[in-house]
Amino acid sequence: MRDMFEKGNIDENYIRVPKDELFSFIVRVLTKLGVPNADAEIVADNLVMADLRGIESHGVQRLKRYVDGILNEGINLHPDIRIVKEGPAYALIDGDEGMGQVVGYRAMKLAIEKAKESGVGIVAVRNSNHYGIAGYYALMAVEEDMIGISMTNSRPLVAPTSGIERFIGTNPIALAVPTKDKPFLLDMATSVVPIGKLEVYRRKGKPIPEGWAIDAEGNITTDVERVFNGGALLPLGGFGELFAGHKGYGLSLMVDILAGILSGGTWSKHVKNTSEKRSDVGHFFMAINTEAFLPLDEFKERMSEMIREIKSSKKHPDFEKIWIHGEKGFLTQETRLKLGIPIYRKVVDELNQIAEIVGVEKLRVGE
Amino acid sequence: MRDMFEKGNIDENYIRVPKDELFSFIVRVLTKLGVPNADAEIVADNLVMADLRGIESHGVQRLKRYVDGILNEGINLHPDIRIVKEGPAYALIDGDEGMGQVVGYRAMKLAIEKAKESGVGIVAVRNSNHYGIAGYYALMAVEEDMIGISMTNSRPLVAPTSGIERFIGTNPIALAVPTKDKPFLLDMATSVVPIGKLEVYRRKGKPIPEGWAIDAEGNITTDVERVFNGGALLPLGGFGELFAGHKGYGLSLMVDILAGILSGGTWSKHVKNTSEKRSDVGHFFMAINTEAFLPLDEFKERMSEMIREIKSSKKHPDFEKIWIHGEKGFLTQETRLKLGIPIYRKVVDELNQIAEIVGVEKLRVGE
Numbered sequence: 001m002r003d004m005f006e007k008g009n010i011d012e013n014y015i016r017v018p019k020d021e022l023f024s025f026i027v028r029v030l031t032k033l034g035v036p037n038a039d040a041e042i043v044a045d046n047l048v049m050a051d052l053r054g055i056e057s058h059g060v061q062r063l064k065r066y067v068d069g070i071l072n073e074g075i076n077l078h079p080d081i082r083i084v085k086e087g088p089a090y091a092l093i094d095g096d097e098g099m100g101q102v103v104g105y106r107a108m109k110l111a112i113e114k115a116k117e118s119g120v121g122i123v124a125v126r127n128s129n130h131y132g133i134a135g136y137y138a139l140m141a142v143e144e145d146m147i148g149i150s151m152t153n154s155r156p157l158v159a160p161t162s163g164i165e166r167f168i169g170t171n172p173i174a175l176a177v178p179t180k181d182k183p184f185l186l187d188m189a190t191s192v193v194p195i196g197k198l199e200v201y202r203r204k205g206k207p208i209p210e211g212w213a214i215d216a217e218g219n220i221t222t223d224v225e226r227v228f229n230g231g232a233l234l235p236l237g238g239f240g241e242l243f244a245g246h247k248g249y250g251l252s253l254m255v256d257i258l259a260g261i262l263s264g265g266t267w268s269k270h271v272k273n274t275s276e277k278r279s280d281v282g283h284f285f286m287a288i289n290t291e292a293f294l295p296l297d298e299f300k301e302r303m304s305e306m307i308r309e310i311k312s313s314k315k316h317p318d319f320e321k322i323w324i325h326g327e328k329g330f331l332t333q334e335t336r337l338k339l340g341i342p343i344y345r346k347v348v349d350e351l352n353q354i355a356e357i358v359g360v361e362k363l364r365v366g367e
Numbered sequence: 368m369r370d371m372f373e374k375g376n377i378d379e380n381y382i383r384v385p386k387d388e389l390f391s392f393i394v395r396v397l398t399k400l401g402v403p404n405a406d407a408e409i410v411a412d413n414l415v416m417a418d419l420r421g422i423e424s425h426g427v428q429r430l431k432r433y434v435d436g437i438l439n440e441g442i443n444l445h446p447d448i449r450i451v452k453e454g455p456a457y458a459l460i461d462g463d464e465g466m467g468q469v470v471g472y473r474a475m476k477l478a479i480e481k482a483k484e485s486g487v488g489i490v491a492v493r494n495s496n497h498y499g500i501a502g503y504y505a506l507m508a509v510e511e512d513m514i515g516i517s518m519t520n521s522r523p524l525v526a527p528t529s530g531i532e533r534f535i536g537t538n539p540i541a542l543a544v545p546t547k548d549k550p551f552l553l554d555m556a557t558s559v560v561p562i563g564k565l566e567v568y569r570r571k572g573k574p575i576p577e578g579w580a581i582d583a584e585g586n587i588t589t590d591v592e593r594v595f596n597g598g599a600l601l602p603l604g605g606f607g608e609l610f611a612g613h614k615g616y617g618l619s620l621m622v623d624i625l626a627g628i629l630s631g632g633t634w635s636k637h638v639k640n641t642s643e644k645r646s647d648v649g650h651f652f653m654a655i656n657t658e659a660f661l662p663l664d665e666f667k668e669r670m671s672e673m674i675r676e677i678k679s680s681k682k683h684p685d686f687e688k689i690w691i692h693g694e695k696g697f698l699t700q701e702t703r704l705k706l707g708i709p710i711y712r713k714v715v716d717e718l719n720q721i722a723e724i725v726g727v728e729k730l731r732v733g734e
Contacts, residue, residue: 088485089455089487090655119454120456147624147629160677163680167676167680209609211610236604237603237604238610254542257514257673261673262655269677288457288489292452293630294629302628306634310527310620314530319529325613325616
């Protein structure tokens, strides 16, 4: 939960688990299921990063869907991840239905290699699976002092403007940029909120804010059950065009165009959940070598200067401070590296059921 | 005005002017001021496209600001548009304070050349001026059957989330993509609405919707005068984080990072109006050669199929139809090519004042 980045206290529904134990647990489940060790470590790294940064919906609680995907043979454990076409600055990859993180990691590495050589690298990917948090791949570029962009399409959950069907994905876009300090990291669903936020409200039995979602008839609703019962999420900008919902709708299509159409894969309407057979997810990665444009130090200094300026601009009295993208996540990460990652008790139970089914040691929690 | 794309009638405050006359008028004003003929034609083409597509705020009514920029020597009429650095897939351009359209046209051409050779081309630009509609450059790529992306930073008009100062730009992003039929064209300010929309409400003396802008104290206001009097626009997603205003804020920074930071130029806080001395606008262009990835016909067919599906998905009863990005603009353009472009009478008066000051023939309107 995001609001924990500066306090150590958590509510009684959570247990803190050290990062390393969470990582090991994921690796032992996946390797037991036949995932090669190096691949399992990539998936674990991605899920643990989400939990460390406070993006609970994309953390270890996703493991069940991946396990289901493996058991249902929707995920190929030994994919032939193939470069279909390439040039010095681009590539098209077929993921052969491998785990999304494994395919994504390979593809982003390739985009970075291309950018080293050519200043920029773009890689479109088809036939992959849910790849976790988009920011993970964007940050890989920052480790090489580059700008990283990562996008993925996803199963239909959002209604296009003037439509009421779940027809487009929450299709996230991530951008990571090096600075003198912590990276700038924008990692956003192109809907008002991702589906994970509604799951949190559902769990707590709370009404959702008016403007996040519609029911099956297209009415804006605060009843989360009506959304899960045939309703849909709204694109960034909300209902209709008055507050520019058509822009979020357009950004979602941008992701489908780059990750689904250009890759020769498929687009949101046809993308399936990773727990099903063949989810056919598409990704798009881009790396820009900042040094092709400016000396690295100068680039970073300019980024840090812009951030300093914005953070010291005049604040609204109702808010505590002006945040920069990624900042809350890095603070959350600092706390969690020290104190452990709070995992919802029901998720711990679910993980332990998985351990039992698969036949590995349960999650070692400190209690 | 957008709602005219399918009806021929306009209100009495407007006069229809044939596209060719509008184009000629702009060219004669600019050439008289010393702009080379070829450059004046690029600017005219850009402004007329905006008017044809119904983006009145970026059409001929902008001419005054450009003329002021030239008269104030903020615009360099004979710029040395220089490639500072380049490789087969990227370039950095210094616009030498030339007219934004002239610099932008040259830069996008270069991005397209790079993409022909390398599959992708990115060009960052510094020291330019207001470049008109972002979509113009994105569509240049479509003419070559490529995907085009165009972004520009702009003077500060938007408050960052939790802030109340005008600190970031409305920084638009455009994406154009070829299809079997008309191109897909997303062309969006990263604020809820561009400042031009508020100018229309101001002119009509109407209150603005609650959620577009704040006053000087940071309160959401419906009083457009309070916005112009020290207030600010809100980023896409609106006030605070509840409806994801931080995403619009992040997208605005993305544009500043690519167009302002990476280019070695400046960013929104420091960008000035083109009517002033040295506006220091930065742009970012990208072209993707679809044929590097897929056969062109297949790519276009896939785009058209996605669009057909979305348009035939279940519609909300309160809306007439489901639109695709760019579609309204192309319909408006069809009408206006036949009937002429409706120009606000006060704008016609202003244009004729310019004609008088500069010493060229007035706008020939059919009345």
